[in-house]
Amino acid sequence: MAILEVLMPLFVGAPILVGGALLAVPRHHRIRQVFGMGSLIAMLVGAMLLVAATADGTVLAHQVALWPGGIAIPFVADTFSSLVLTVTAILATVCFQYMIASGEARSPSIASLVLILAGGVAGALLTADLFNLFVFIEVMLLPSYGLLVILSRRGEMGGARLYVTVNLLASTLFLAGVGLIYAVQGTVNLAELAGAGDDPATAVATAVCLSAIAVKAAVFPVHGWLARTYTATSPAVTALFSGLHTKVAIYIIYRIYSVVFEGEATWLIIILVITSLSMVVGVMGAMGESTMRSVLVFHMVSQIGYILIGVGLFTQLGLTAGIFYLLHHMIVKASLFLSTGAIEQTYGTGQLDQLGGLRTREPLITVAFAVAALSLAGLPPFSGFVAKFSLILASIEAGAVAVGVVAVVVSLFTLLSMLKIWASVFNGKRSADVERYAAEGRVRERENLLDDEHVDERIVADEAALAIEHNEPPRGATTTEDDPHGHRGTRIPFALALPSLILAAITVSLGLGAEFLLGLSAQAAAGLLDTAAYVSAVLGR
Amino acid sequence: MSLAISIALLVGAGVYLVLQRGMIRIILGFILLTHGVNLLIIAAGGVARREAPFFGGDTSGAADALPQAFVLTAIVIAFAITVVLATFAAVGRRDDDTEPSSRVDARLGGAQPRRGSR
Numbered sequence: 001m002a003i004l005e006v007l008m009p010l011f012v013g014a015p016i017l018v019g020g021a022l023l024a025v026p027r028h029h030r031i032r033q034v035f036g037m038g039s040l041i042a043m044l045v046g047a048m049l050l051v052a053a054t055a056d057g058t059v060l061a062h063q064v065a066l067w068p069g070g071i072a073i074p075f076v077a078d079t080f081s082s083l084v085l086t087v088t089a090i091l092a093t094v095c096f097q098y099m100i101a102s103g104e105a106r107s108p109s110i111a112s113l114v115l116i117l118a119g120g121v122a123g124a125l126l127t128a129d130l131f132n133l134f135v136f137i138e139v140m141l142l143p144s145y146g147l148l149v150i151l152s153r154r155g156e157m158g159g160a161r162l163y164v165t166v167n168l169l170a171s172t173l174f175l176a177g178v179g180l181i182y183a184v185q186g187t188v189n190l191a192e193l194a195g196a197g198d199d200p201a202t203a204v205a206t207a208v209c210l211s212a213i214a215v216k217a218a219v220f221p222v223h224g225w226l227a228r229t230y231t232a233t234s235p236a237v238t239a240l241f242s243g244l245h246t247k248v249a250i251y252i253i254y255r256i257y258s259v260v261f262e263g264e265a266t267w268l269i270i271i272l273v274i275t276s277l278s279m280v281v282g283v284m285g286a287m288g289e290s291t292m293r294s295v296l297v298f299h300m301v302s303q304i305g306y307i308l309i310g311v312g313l314f315t316q317l318g319l320t321a322g323i324f325y326l327l328h329h330m331i332v333k334a335s336l337f338l339s340t341g342a343i344e345q346t347y348g349t350g351q352l353d354q355l356g357g358l359r360t361r362e363p364l365i366t367v368a369f370a371v372a373a374l375s376l377a378g379l380p381p382f383s384g385f386v387a388k389f390s391l392i393l394a395s396i397e398a399g400a401v402a403v404g405v406v407a408v409v410v411s412l413f414t415l416l417s418m419l420k421i422w423a424s425v426f427n428g429k430r431s432a433d434v435e436r437y438a439a440e441g442r443v444r445e446r447e448n449l450l451d452d453e454h455v456d457e458r459i460v461a462d463e464a465a466l467a468i469e470h471n472e473p474p475r476g477a478t479t480t481e482d483d484p485h486g487h488r489g490t491r492i493p494f495a496l497a498l499p500s501l502i503l504a505a506i507t508v509s510l511g512l513g514a515e516f517l518l519g520l521s522a523q524a525a526a527g528l529l530d531t532a533a534y535v536s537a538v539l540g541r
Numbered sequence: 542m543s544l545a546i547s548i549a550l551l552v553g554a555g556v557y558l559v560l561q562r563g564m565i566r567i568i569l570g571f572i573l574l575t576h577g578v579n580l581l582i583i584a585a586g587g588v589a590r591r592e593a594p595f596f597g598g599d600t601s602g603a604a605d606a607l608p609q610a611f612v613l614t615a616i617v618i619a620f621a622i623t624v625v626l627a628t629f630a631a632v633g634r635r636d637d638d639t640e641p642s643s644r645v646d647a648r649l650g651g652a653q654p655r656r657g658s659r
Contacts, residue, residue, distance in 0.1 A: 131614075134615075135614060135618070138618045138621075138622070142621065142625065145625050145629075149629070149632070157629055157632065160629055161564055161629050161630075164622070164625060164626055164629055165559070165567055165626075168622055169559065169571075169574075172571070172574055172575055172578050175575075175578050175615055176578045176581055178582075178611075179578065179581045179582035179585045179608070179611070180581070180585065182582070182585045182586075182607070182608060182611075183584070183585035183587075
């Protein structure tokens with residue numbers, strides 16, 4: 001496996017280099033899409049190789065330029081980081097596929113930005129040095145700012161400005177924490193900091209870092225920015241960010257707490273209280289929202305609470321369940337964002353009260369949404385059931401029965417808010433204006449208008465009439481069903497539905513074959529409980 | 542001590558400016574804030590016990606190079622993000638606000654000027 005170790009920096013370097021090179025071909029969107037997709041798939045294959053190499057608990061480490069351990073820039077992959085890297089690569093590939101299908105990837109810089117983002121994420125997952133972690137977080141944030149604005153159809157910049165401001169503030173705070181850790185310990189290498197959390201000064205300095213990362217993970221009470229920024233951009237970008245940004249932050253919380261504090265039991269109660277509040281506040285927020293995406297974004301806050309229960313319990317079963325939950329959640333959430341995103345982009349609106357009756361009209365999207373929504377709520381046989389069940393078992397085993405009860409109750413509300421989307425978007429009566437909204441969306445996209453700019457009503461009416469005239473009803477359309485246009489008109493193209501279907505298929509297979517991923521998660525959890533292998537690999541001795 | 546006071550002043554002024562609503566003030570606030578944090582990292586190198594490395598050939602008291610490298614990297618990153626922030630202040634509608642316009646309309650009772658180039 002020596003060759004894999006040496007190639008580890010390529011997970012960061014290759015996407016960034018390819019991304020930079022693709023900026024040189026602004027006129028050839030096909031070349032950009034092919035190379036972008038190729039790089040992401042190569043990254044996915046590489047990440048799977050890493051999982052295969054670390055599945056038995058081996059820790060791969062590479063000291064860049066072969067400097068001695070402690071001085072060199074270390075790249076480390078253990079089971080945990082390989083697993084998260086694999087899922088991020090899957091998400092980046094699928095989201096990029098969606099961007100190609102929706103035509104967003106035609107914009108000159110999108111492929112490059114996605115690749116650089118993927119490179120930064122890989123760096124943040126593989127580094128074992130806190131300062132490099134800061135750098136890689138910035139590497140993944142800078143292209144995100146671009147993606148957020150370029151693919152946004154919003155006229156106002158409030159969401160984008162808020163996103164940059166919050167992230168910059170959190171990064172600055174994190175940097176201050178890194179400086180404080182260096183002041184106390186004289187090193188920022190994670191392996192050399194192993195167990196340093198016993199020292200009060202180091203514990204406080206690390207807590208500054210963890211608080212900054214908590215902002216990025218959108219944990220209660222610093223979750224407020226999430227719902228206002230993630231809804232301000234294209235659905236594909238929301239899906240990408242939901243899988244990558246907040247989840248990398250969660251990975252970092254798991255990693256730092258296990259290495260620096262070695263799972264110190266004194267502070268666990270703080271984490272458990274925060275996670276329980278996150279679960280409740282997030283799901284309550286979701287219940288009150290009125291667009292598909294804002295419901296889902298508030299759910300993220302709630303689900304992030306679930307994931308962090310794992311680190312709050314810090315038992316073998318708890319960490320296993322938390323890691324399984326993290327991986328499951330990344331896939332399911334992206335699937336939901338992509339299926340509702342396909343609806344939003346095709347039908348021109350994400351408002352719950354402007355949509356309806358898609359159940360018979362869009363069978364593929366309906367299946368994708370239903371599977372992912374039930375999985376999110378934690379029903380068998382999907383991966384969400386395994387994740388939630390093991391998490392609740394772990395809480396009860398660790399004596400945190402209250403947390404388990406909160407998790408069960410919040411699940412019911414999760415199901416309720418998923419039913420809210422189901423009832424108004426998939427069930428119910430089709431709105432008489434459905435073609436007008438869809439046509440307006442297409443006209444805005446064609447004429448490059450923002451959401452608050454004036455559109456000529458006549459052009460929209462013509463576009464709607466054209467769509468009704470040209471798009472035949474599908475063969476299986478039930479004529480008895482009430483439809484304002486006799487089943488004619490706009491439909492979601494298969495290519496746009498495919499990404500969410502792929503992810504929905506993954507959650508089904510993870511649910512039925514949970515044994516496989518649970519085994520890997522248990523190995524990852526063991527690596528967090530006993531960090532000796534990690535530390536000796538990073539230090540190279 | 543002078544370093545600690547400088548950090549406190551920079552961070553204090555930075556936080557005050559970041560809490561303002563206008564985007565330009567927030568940008569200026571972040572510039573001050575990152576300067577404060579950079580000084581903090583320099584201070585982490587233990588400035589008080591360091592000496593100039595040039596005289597007498599003894600380099601054991603020379604400044605710690607690592608925090609300086611950190612600061613160099615952080616300055617570059619902060620510069621890049623300041624440019625992004627400045628871009629975000631300039632594009633979009635010709636406003637300089639961090640609040641959604643619906644709320645601003647309600648408060649000020651005025652229509653927003655149309656957006657410039659994007």
